Amino acid sequence: MMITRVFSNLIYVASMILFLIGFYAVALRPNLIKKIIGINIMETSIFLFLIGIGNRKGGAAPLIVDGVKNYVNPLPQAVVLMALVVGVGTTALALILAVKLFEREEEEQL
Amino acid sequence: MRKLGSFLFLTLIGLFLLLTVLEMPIMGDPANPSNTVTTPRYISEGARETNCKNLVSAIMLNYRSYDTMGEMVAIFTVLAAALAILGREKAKRGLSPLKVEPSPLIKITMVIYIPFFIVFACYVAINGCYSVGGGFQGGVILASVIIIFALIFGFDEAVKKFPASKRVFFEGLAVLYFMLLGLMSLFVGGNFLNLNLFGSPVRKLFTLGLEIGIGLTSGITIASLFYILKKVERE
Incomplete structure (x- = not known):
């Protein structure tokens, strides 16, 4: 029972593995750029998870067409769309802070 | 030693996540809570209302x-x-x-x-x-x-x-x-x-x-x- 459930939920397992990879990079790697990449990988895993929750067997994309009754859930897709743009913002801000930090370190070494 | 510690740490988190995955309902089932609460309204009325x-x-x-x-x-x-x-x-x-x-x-x-x-x-x-x-x-x-x-x-x-x-x-x-x-x-x-x-x-x-x-x-x-x-x- 448990095993069949895991096999039908492989996307959740994949998102879990992606989350672990991202967490490893964020928490246990000293390199700042790798930490930022790790944050991005964690974000991606959450997007995959949300899209997986909204899935529906045999569902069409949420664009209303005559004669189609079975659509996937549009709500997680809208949420992920917003999260993508916010993700771009956080990544940009993190990179800019990293740049500032490197500049400061260079000044101190001189 | 540090590598072993971080590996154990990640395994612990992974185990907790795996327990959650085991409790999740089967993906794509039309009876899932995510497909039954607010979504039918969006799908049936959304195009007309907006x-x-x-x-x-x-x-x-x-x-x-x-x-x-x-x-x-x-x-x-x-x-x-x-x-x-x-x-x-x-x-x-x-x-x-x-x-x-x-x-x-x-x-x-x-x-x-x-x-x-x-x-x-x-x-x-x-x-x-x-x-x-x-x-x-x-x-x-x-x-x-x-x-x-x-x-x-x-x-x-x-x-x-x-x-x-x-x-x-x-x-x-x-x-x-x-x-x-x-x-x-x-x-x-x-x-x-x-x-x-x-x-x-x-x-x-x-x-x-x-x-x-x-x-x-x-x-x-x-x-x-x-x-x-x-x-x-x-x-």
Whole structure:
């Protein structure tokens, strides 16, 4: 029972593995750029998870067409769309802070 | 020793996550809670209530337009923080040449393609309610056109063609535009950002305006973030 459930939920397992990879990079790697990449990988895993929750067997994309009754859930897709743009913002801000930090370190070494 | 410790730490977190995955309902089942609570309403009534065939756009611009507004505030805040930390790029008089001059083939191909890219971005943004697409997607395509231009023709050329004085208006417009459109609904007696009380043609116009505004502002904000980050490389 448990095993069949895991096999039908492989996307959740994949998102879990992606989350672990991202967490490893964020928490246990000293390199700042790798930490930022790790944050991005964690974000991606959450997007995959949300899209997986909204899935529906045999569902069409949420664009209303005559004669189609079975659509996937549009709500997680809208949420992920917003999260993508916010993700771009956080990544940009993190990179800019990293740049500032490197500049400061260079000044101190001189 | 440290490697072993971090490995054990990750395994522990992974075990907890795996326990959660085991408890999740089977994916794609129509009886899942995520498919039974609010979604049937969106799917059965969404197209009629919002005049949007694309349900994702319908949710973003009508049912959850507060969230979209908060998101515009978020990217505006990111841009403001970036400008406060690193500052705007400056147009240099003496153009610094590229390290490697790209081949004429790439340049001519891009000159031919860029108008088509821009038309495609406008199509995706304007048609967001009636087909696959939306304001953000169109805006991101617009931003990618600017980024490709800067990568091929050089950063100084891009600064000259699309200077900060042209961008600053659209960057500041983002939040204000959304709030002004939201205030419009107060005049017909509705709540903030409640476009339901307008007639169908006026509402189509408002939705179109929202799509174009979101597209322009998000695209140009992302392009500005690219400019700010690219500036560092030159100095």
